[in-house]
Structures are given as structure tokens and as C-alpha cells.
Amino acid sequence: MAQKDKQNQDKGHSSHEMYAAREKIHPREVKGIFQNLRILSVIALLGIYYGLPWLQWGERQAVLFDLPARQFHVFGLTFWPQDFVFLALLLIIAALSLFFFTALAGRLWCGYACPQTVWTELFMWIERWTEGPRQKRIKLDRSPWSREKILRRGSKHLLWILLGLWTGLTFVGYFTPISELTTRAAAFDLGPWETFWSLFYGFATWGNAGFLREQVCIYMCPYARFQSAMFDRNTLIISYDEERGEPRGGRPRGIDPKEKGMGDCIDCNLCVQACPTGIDIRQGLQYECIACAACIDACNQVMDKMEYPRGLIRYTTENALEGNPSRVLRPRVLIYGLLLLILIAGAITGISLRSEVNMEVLADRNVMYREVDFHTVENVYSLRILNKSMEARSFRLEVSGLDDVEVLTRPEVIQLGPGGTDNINARVRVPRDQVSGPGNPIEFTLVAEDDPSVQSRSRARFHGPSPE
């Protein structure tokens, strides 16, 4: 009977494993500096994620990616599709910072900041809280279904599902004003897109952080595959000091390992039990290792107990392990860092110099030019104007580049509400003796009436009749 239960248990167990049979990993909880740092970073990052949409900025949500209106609000700034270059710049900066930090400190991202790690940690806290510490969880896995097991398992899954739903809703809250969204969600009155995306994101969080966990890192994450390309012998890694630890072996407390010809590793396996990806760091650097430093803290606890010096497992570099000096400032790091600085400076200046008005000029493709009368040639352009500021403004169009050129728009003063766009026809007239042939460069300038510094320039070509 007990045998059968175990079999059933094993079966039920593997049913939610995405990949080949895998032992469920129950990492042991450890305490130490690095785990405290990780807890801090998890709380900070999740605090930002869940809290940010609730911040108000004046009349509106501080961070809101308003897709239907095609405007991104980030605190005091509003970005338009015309500002796409900043989004691209932001992505490049993000990628480059990843390179920079990876070259410098290895998989810092994985251990402390990756959403996968952060949410897994949160889900594990719930697991620990409902099902108890490692030993108890393993026992619970093996035990037959009882009232207690149902209660513990049930409350874990309930909390997980609620958390997943809330996470999904928060995600949609970045795209739809969240206070209104939650009110409508409470009344089961969400639109189809909102329902779909919140369930989708919630489901992904629940599945990835609750069940897949380290398998995401091992099988699904592209970063885990290419990060090693940014490593060199001076990159900070987490490593076991083989020289010092071997030969490993159990021993009573208080003896001098040197006398017995032993190393400092007492082979207690705590570092293995603590590892969320289930590897043994003593076998060397493995690509499954997400550099969470749990094994460092676990091992340091043991070293303290044994009254050995700490750091049998520690942050170090390949060079340091071999007794060579490590260099922090090396060409790779300097180049990444320099590029990063330039890009960040560029993005900041670009954003602060961003014009509050945008204009695109299209020449009328049907007619090259028109002779208004015997003395004057006319070209027609179609202008698309966008007022990016949050106040209504009036603009006037000017043109330069040819002598005696003039421009007519109707209306003469173009009025645009906050965030408004308009298509305007502009007729540019030039005396016939001032132009010859096609392709004369001219420049349009759109100037705000209340503030001449708010303007947008655009080049265009003016076509005239070829001289006979």
C-alpha cells in the first residue's frame, strides 16, 4: 500500500514537469550576507513592479504605456512613436549594461535581478511558509494525501494562483489606468484584451516561478547560453577552492585537518542542498549555476561552526584561484563602460533637447510644380504636425532657402490641442526668376507662437521649371 502510494506520488509528481524526468528541487533555506542582499533586491524589485503603476503624476498615472493613444508616459515625460529612437537607445543601453556587468561580475543579473529569479524566490517564500522547510517539504511530497497535506498543498496553490492573478493584473495596469482596472476587475468587467493579457501574464508567472523554476534557466533562457562569451579569467565567479577543500571528508569537530591530511571541505553537502539549480559547485563552474551565492552562505555557516576561515566557496576570479593577480579594469570592461557612458549621455541630452513639436513633410507627388501666374511658381506640400506638449498651442509655418519665398497655410495659424495632430497643406511660392530646375533645397520651420524656442525644422525640395 505504502509502495503504491509512493508510485502514485511519483507519477503525480512528474505530471507537471515540463521536461524529462527531473527530481523536484527543494532548496534548503540558508542565511547569510548574500541571501540578505538577494532578499533586499527581491523586495526592492517586486516593490517597484507592484507599486509603480499606483503612483500618480498630477492628473494621471505616473508610468503608463497608453497603447490605444500611442503615448508613453514616464513621470513628467511623454514619448510618442516619433521618439522611437529613444526606445531603441534604451534597449541598446540595457543590453550593453548586461554585457558590462557580466564581464565584470558574471551572472550578477541571474542571481539578483532576473524576473525569473525574483518571482521564483517569492513563490518559494510562499512554499516555505505553507509547507515548511526543506525536510518537511520532501516528507510532504512522499507522504500520502492526508488532511494536512491537502491543507498545506491547497493553501500553497491558492496563494500562488492569487499571486499570479494579481501579477497579471498589475502587468496590464501598466497599459490601462490601474485604479480603474482593478475596480472593473473586481466587478468582473474587464475587456477582452485586458482579460487575455492579465491571464496570460499571470499564467506565465505562475508556471515559471511555481513549477518550471531552474528549468527556465537551463532550457529556455537565451542569456544563460551566451553569457559565457562575455566571461574571461578576470570575471567574478562563484567558485569552490579546490586547493583548500580537497581531500574532503567527514571528521569530528576540533581536530586539525592538516594533521590528518584532509582539506577543509567536511563533505556535509549543504552547498548542494542549498542550490536552487541542484548542482554541486565543487565540480567546478557549470552553466546551470545562476550565481545566487546560496552555496557561499551555506558553506560559510559550516566554516563558522567548524571554526575554519570563511570563503571555501566564494566570489573569486579564475586568475585569483590560480594565484595570479586579477585585473578589474581591462580593455573589455573599459570599452563596454565607455560605450555605455556615451550612450547614456546621448540619451539624456537627446531627451532633454527633445522638441515639443514634430513635423513631417511630404511633397505632393502628383504635380511637381504649378505656375500660379507668369511670375510665380508654386509647390504644394502636405505636413503632418504633432503637438507633443501637454498644453494647447498655436504654430506658424515659415520657410527659407530661396529668395523671396513665401508660404501659405490655411488656416494661417495652426492650432493644436495637447497631444493633437493635424494634416496641413502648405503652398510655397517663389518668383519664377529665383528658381531653376528641380530639387532646390528649402527648409520649413514650424514655430510656436507663445515660445519661439519650441520649433521643428524639416528639409524639403522645391521644384521649378527647367530653364529653356
Add this chain to the structure above:
Amino acid sequence: MATNEPKKDPRLLRLLGSTLWPSFLVAGMASGVFFASIDPEALRLETLPGVEISRMAGYTIGFFMFWLVGLASSLLTVLLLGSVGSRGR
């Protein structure tokens, strides 16, 4: 009885993991870049002015189109690599 349960074939799940997931990532990026420069509303006016499609619907359709295209390509890759399927080893 506990040993043979063909329904939970890990290969199938693995196949999904190595096709659905990368195409999802790429579709996310592609729709970001695409819709940052192209307004689905403008696209609709150019192509199907008679049909009412909201912007949100436009984004979603676009995202799933990218996803499907990526998925098709990933599936072909898996097929050509021959790592999955009855003859694969």
C-alpha cells in the same frame, strides 16, 4: 502501470518548449519595433478601410502573426535538425 504513461511524453513538451518559447520572445520584440513605427490604425486605413478594428485588436493580431511566423520557423528548424519525431534519436 506507473512506468508507461505516453501522454506525458517529455519530448512533446520539450518540442513545445523549444518552439513556442523562442518564437514568443522574438514576436514580443518584433511587435514592439514594428508597432513603434507603424500605427495599426494607419495600416487598417490603407488596407481594410471598411472593417472596424481597434488599435488594441491591431496590436494583438500583429503579435500573434509574428508569433505564428516565428513558431513555423522554429518548427521547421526542429524538423530539419531531426531531434524530434519518430525517427529522431
